[in-house]
Amino acid sequence: MYWIIIFIILLTACQQPTGEQVFQPDPVRMVLRPAGADTLAGEPGIDAVPTPENEPNKIQIQWYRHHQINNLDRFLVYRSADPQGIKNYRVVGEVPANVSGKVDSVYYDTQDLSNNVRYYYYVTAVGHTGKESLPSDTVSYRLLEKAVKLSLNGNASVVSEPVMEFEWWIQSGNTPDQYILRIERFVSADFHPLAFVRMIRSNYQTPQTFRLEGNELKSLFPNGDYRWRIDCVGREDVVNQYFEGSESNWQLFKIRWND
Missing domain, CATH: 2.60.40.10 (Immunoglobulins)
Structure with a gap:
């Protein structure tokens, strides 16, 4: 019985993941768009982005700098045209984290965007071990025809x-x-x-x-x-x-x- 107990203890210890393996980043905090954002100097939050006249606008997605940035590998940006159900979202872009000289708190979506379609986004953080955070708050934007x-x-x-x-x-x-x-x-x-x-x-x-x-x-x-x-x-x-x-x-x- 003594050896059985020791075996169970050792087996349980072997199955315990290390601290690094279980690290899961905290969720990303999105920069929420305030009313009247287009009249502010910085135009914070999700927004249309100017492009040449013959091109559709980009959509800017913005989040706060992550407090665990030194332990992160990248951010993943998910998009859907249907707000119902996480299964309808797909990754449309990724942003490397903590790269010198690179902004890692904004993403510009340019993939197959159409006017008068509301797009929904959330962002996750991925740690160095590959563990992904829970989704951020969801933000949305609909592009209108531009002047x-x-x-x-x-x-x-x-x-x-x-x-x-x-x-x-x-x-x-x-x-x-x-x-x-x-x-x-x-x-x-x-x-x-x-x-x-x-x-x-x-x-x-x-x-x-x-x-x-x-x-x-x-x-x-x-x-x-x-x-x-x-x-x-x-x-x-x-x-x-x-x-x-x-x-x-x-x-x-x-x-x-x-x-």
């Missing part, structure tokens, strides 16, 4: 008088309820602080125009290089309107006031 044929003062590349007339088109004519005009000071590809943002009520026609004028523009926009774009905002009758939209490509221009 095209953007024009400032009749396609002028330089603004020298205090009048700025913006024009854009929705190719299909299915205009949204609201737009957002976003203007940034273009210092470099990595530094472009927000200079101006304005919600614009749709006139439900295309092209849509918006005009800024007056000498106050000279103080609002000092001489320099700028870029602008138009965001389409989800319908007002939709509860999650801030989780759907589109962003046009950027248009560059210069301001050189004639003083």
